[in-house]
Every structure is written in structure tokens, then in C-alpha cells.
Amino acid sequence: MDAQVQQQQQAAPQQQPPPAAAAAAGRRYGVHFSASSFIQAPLSALLEYSGILRADPGGGPHQVGGGGGGGGGEVSIRIVGSGEAAGAASERGEEGVVEDEAGAAPQANPSTSAAAAATAGGGEAGRESSSSYQRYDIQQVARWVEQIxxxxxxxLVVFIRQHLQGFFVTIWIAAVMFKSNDILRKQTALKGERKMSVLVGITILFVVHVFGVYWxxxxxDLVRPLVALAPxxxxxxxxxxxxxxxxxxxxxxxxxxIKCMLLMYYKNSKGRSYRRxxxxxxxxxxxxxxxRALLPAPVWYRFFLNKEYGSLFSSLTTxxxxxxxxxxxxxxxxxxxTALRALSHKDFHYGSYATSEQVSATGDMCAICQEKMHTPILLRCKHIFCEDCVSEWFERERTCPLCRALVKPADLRSFGDxxxxxxFQLF
Structure with missing residues (x-):
């Protein structure tokens, strides 16, 4: 019973690159990322573009890894009868015996090598199948996320509509607060160039904004937590x-x-005043x-102390x-x-005031501002700078500006800027 069916498909491998290489090149140069696929399945498209998932034309777990019959070339299928199969098996057995007799191990079983090869092939196939199933599971999760x-x-739109006023008020006050912080930092950095009229105007705007929100x-129940009272x-x-x-x-x-008022008070701050x-x-x-750490406590105390959940549960959560x-x-x-103790200390921990002889020995020129020394400070590393310059430097650094030696000890973060x-302090 000899039946033989041959199907041959001629392809041109030089004209079209392999799918894996094309996908890799597409991901590399951003060509394989289409807008239509992103609109239909955004999460799957992003995962495929990043390389986590491979393109799956068949849609099944066995085709995720890209099988062996998808490329160009020649494919042959042969149906062998039982007699021919038995003859081929006996020929293979005789050839194995002859080879074993000619080799170094004449008593070796020819089925051992075949079993080892089958085991190795099965292990590789199992790993490929497991990897394919993992990618398939990830793809299914991505599709589920796309559906919900x-x-x-x-x-989310309904939630925003239900809390529309509170939503926009929160965005407004947060935006004003971020902008106010930026303005205050710029005014602090101006030092003696700050204008009193600008500081007064900023202070008035801040006061109007705070009273307007509370009005x-x-x-x-906004005011009660300010004085440690629960709603x-x-x-x-x-x-x-x-x-x-x-x-x-x-x-x-x-x-x-309050900080704006301090800036108005220390408008022409120099030396010790700037450090203060x-x-x-x-x-x-x-x-x-x-x-701010104490401010949310009354609200959450009232929230957790809810008798509807039971006395034991509410007492435990509170x-x-x-x-x-x-x-x-x-x-x-x-x-x-610690900040109060630093304020009470009149000296500073990174140096001392320099004498006139020490200043003359260094050339009476500040390396930071490139001007004549004003209230010079001798650091522990024996370098001398203006007090204004070095005080501003140590607000964000701990080392000497010249030699980078560790001068200022590790302490609290300074908010001198x-x-x-x-x-946000939510809890």
C-alpha cells in the first residue's frame, strides 16, 4: 500500500524577509505600529510593539510562537504504508547494530540514543509550548482589560459629573498652590532686589484667595478641623x-x-540676617x-468612629x-x-568668621560671587567665602564649593529658599 502525496509551494525568500525579522525591524524603526490596530485594541498593540507579545495571526495559543510551516520554501507530505514502514524500521535497526559494532561500545542499545534525543526534543517543545501559553494568557488579559x-x-465620567464642583475646586486650588510656591521661591532668590510693592500685592492675593475659598x-465642615474639632x-x-x-x-x-511677610521684613538681608x-x-x-499632620485627624476620627459598623469594629479601626x-x-x-534649636544657635556648624589676615592671604576675593569679601567665613577646609554666598550654597549642598570636602553635617532639610x-497630607 504505497500512497504518496506531495505538495510543493515555491516562495522567494530573498524578496520578503522572515516574519520575525520583519516584526523586529518594524518595532525598531516604528513601522509596524498602525493606528487602526491601536484604536481597535490599544493594549494588545502596545504589548506587541514593545516585544512582550508576538503577532498572532491564527489566534490560538499554539501559533503564538510562530510555527515551522509559516515561512517560504518547500513543504512535502508523504504517507507511508505499513509494510514499507516495517521495512524501514528493520533497516534502521540493522544500520544501528552495524554502527554500534564498529564503534567503541558494542553492547550499547540503539534505542538509548533515540530515547535521549526524543527526551531533549520533548523538553524543548515543552518549553516552547509553555512560553506560547504564557504569551497567550497575557494576550487574553490584555483583551479583557480592553473590554472593560x-x-x-x-x-469615571459619571463620578466626575456627580462631584463636578468639588473636582474643579480641587484642581483650582492645587494649581494656585503650585504657582504660588513658584512665585515665592523666585521672590526669595531675588534677595535685596525684591520690590516691596510686589510682595505686598502677592500677600493680598493670597489672603483674598484663602478667605474666598472658606467664604x-x-x-x-471645612472650618471645624482647623481648630481640632470633628465634623x-x-x-x-x-x-x-x-x-x-x-x-x-x-x-x-x-x-x-507668613513667608511673604518674612521676606518683607528681611528685604535687604545680608550676612547674618540672610542666614536668619x-x-x-x-x-x-x-x-x-x-x-498638617494633625489636621486630618478629627475628620478621620469621626469617619472611623461609625457605630453603624458595630462598636467593636469602629473602636478597633479608630x-x-x-x-x-x-x-x-x-x-x-x-x-x-530641631529647627527651633538651630534658630536659637547664633553660630554655625560649617566654619567661623575669618580674620583680616586670613582674608588677605587668600586675595580678598570670593570664589562664588567673584567680588570683594563681605563678612568672610572660614570653612573647616580652610577656604573662605562671603557669608551670603556660602549660606545660600549650604541650603542645597553639604560640601565645599572648591575642594568638595564634606563641611556641613547631615541635619534637617533646609527650606531657606x-x-x-x-x-498632600491625606491621612
């Missing part, structure tokens, strides 16, 4: 978040008003951090929250006390 993505966006929500009623979760966000931002805006200005700004900021909050408050208290912490 429109519904998730729809829910719009005068009937709400009258148990706030819903998103309402509690809104109260904390608004109060946290407005308190920072109030601290910026930086210390005062740092003390204000660390007191602000301490107050106790855990207060325990976590206590550790944070202790850290803020320690930082504030007028900056304010931009992280």
Missing part, C-alpha cells in the same frame, strides 16, 4: 477626602502669606508640617488610626524642635 476600559471610563464653604456628621468617604484636601492646601497658602531669614523660613515650614498617626506626629515634633512641601 470603555466601561471604566464611563464610570464659599462657610456652611460646610458634626459622619462624612462620606469622598466628602472627607475633599475636606482634607481643601484644608491642607489652604493651610499651605496661609503659610506662604533662611532659618525662620525653615522653622515656619516644619511647624506647617506638624500642623484605635489603629490614632496609633499610626501618633508615630507620624512624633517624627514631625522632633523635626520642629522659600519652598513649600507640595505633597
Amino acid at each position: 476600559l470603555p466601561f471604566s471610563l464611563l464610570l 464659599c464653604y462657610k456652611n460646610g 458634626k456628621e459622619i462624612p462620606p468617604f469622598w466628602h472627607a477626602i475633599f475636606i482634607i484636601l481643601v484644608n491642607d492646601t489652604m493651610v499651605r497658602q496661609t503659610a506662604m502669606i 531669614q533662611g532659618q525662620m523660613l525653615t522653622v515656619v515650614e516644619y511647624f506647617l508640617l506638624l500642623y 484605635g489603629l488610626y490614632l496609633t499610626f498617626k501618633l508615630t507620624s506626629v512624633v517624627e514631625k515634633v522632633q523635626s520642629f524642635l 522659600g519652598s513649600t512641601s507640595l505633597f
